[in-house]
Amino acid sequence: MSILVLAFLIGVIAGLRALTAPTVVSWAARLGWINLADTHLAFLGFAYTPYILTVLALGELFNDKRASTPSRKIPPQFITRVVTGGFSGAALGLAKGSLIGGLIAGAIGAVAGTLAGAEVRGRLAGIVGKDLPVALLEDIIAVCGGFVIVYMAR
Numbered sequence: 001m002s003i004l005v006l007a008f009l010i011g012v013i014a015g016l017r018a019l020t021a022p023t024v025v026s027w028a029a030r031l032g033w034i035n036l037a038d039t040h041l042a043f044l045g046f047a048y049t050p051y052i053l054t055v056l057a058l059g060e061l062f063n064d065k066r067a068s069t070p071s072r073k074i075p076p077q078f079i080t081r082v083v084t085g086g087f088s089g090a091a092l093g094l095a096k097g098s099l100i101g102g103l104i105a106g107a108i109g110a111v112a113g114t115l116a117g118a119e120v121r122g123r124l125a126g127i128v129g130k131d132l133p134v135a136l137l138e139d140i141i142a143v144c145g146g147f148v149i150v151y152m153a154r
Contacts, residue, residue, distance in 0.1 A: 001152055003092060003093055003095075003096040003098055003101075003102065003153065004093070004098065004101050004102065004105045005105075006092055006149055006150075006152055006153045007088075007089030007090075007092045007093050007098075007101070007102035007103075007105035007106045007109065008089065008105040008106065008108060008109035008112075009109060009145075009149045010024075010025065010085065010088045010089055010092055010106055010109065010146065010149050010150070011085030011086070011088065011089050011105060011106035011107060011108060011109020011110040011111075011112070011113060012085075012109040012110070012112055012113035012116075012117075012145075013085075013088075013109075013113065013142050013145055013146040013149065014081050014082075014084045014085030014088055014106070014109070014110045014113060015072075015081050015085060015109065015110045015111065015112060015113020015114035015115070015116070015117050016113050016114075016117045016138055016141065016142040017057070017060060017061065017064070017138075017139065017142040017143075018060060018077070018080050018081045018084045019053065019056050019057040019060045019084065020057050020060075020142045020143055020146050021084055021085060021087075021088035021106075021110075021146060022044075022053055022084050022087060022088050022091075023050065023053040023054055023056070023057040023146075024088075024143070024146035024147050024149070024150050025044060025088045025091045025092065025150055026044040026045070026049050026050040026053050027050045027054075027147070027150070028150035028151070028153065028154070029041075029042075029044040029045030029049075029050075029091070029095075030044075030045045030046075030047075030049070030050045033150055033151060033153065033154040034091070034092065034095035034150065034153055034154060035095055036091060036094065036095055039094055041090070041091050041094055044091060061139050064135060064139075065132060065135055071118065072114050072117070072118055073114065073115070073118055078114055081110045081113070081114045082107050082110045082111060082114075083107075084110070085106045085107055085109055085110025085111075085113070086103045086104070086106045086107035086110065087103075087106070088106050089102040089103055089104075089105050089106015089107065089109065090102045090103035090106060092106070092150070092153050093105070093106075095153065096153070117138065121134050121135065121138055124137075
């Protein structure tokens with residue numbers, strides 16, 4: 001599969017959960033699935049980086065379930081998702097020699113994931129009658145999907 005498609009898809013993951021995308025990319029770098037050594041993003045593969053990002057991502061997963069959590073479509077959350085999607089896409093692209101393409105594809109994927117994720121979650125929550133089961137399903141899709149994407153990028 002094209003690295004640009006994978007960069008777009010990791011951006012979609014960032015649109016679902018902003019910190020999941022850089023976390024799975026960091027784990028991929030640490031596990032040797034992608035090679036970021038001798039690049040400006042080599043820190044993603046450092047010993048502690050994936051653990052630190054995992055703690056932050058778990059915090060995001062917890063926070064997402066709170067009723068007071070604002071919409072992912074308001075500017076601060078939306079911008080964060082585009083930034084983390086672009087960053088994660090850039091890391092995948094850099095590992096295959098396509099930094100700028102990966103960055104752009106990841107950012108576009110984050111926009112798509114943010115908007116589509118909000119729409120689908122809202123509709124499914126309306127059908128189910130509760131948001132929590134749908135939010136948990138979205139978590140599973142984001143985490144598992146993220147790892148599948150970075151595994152395919154190796």
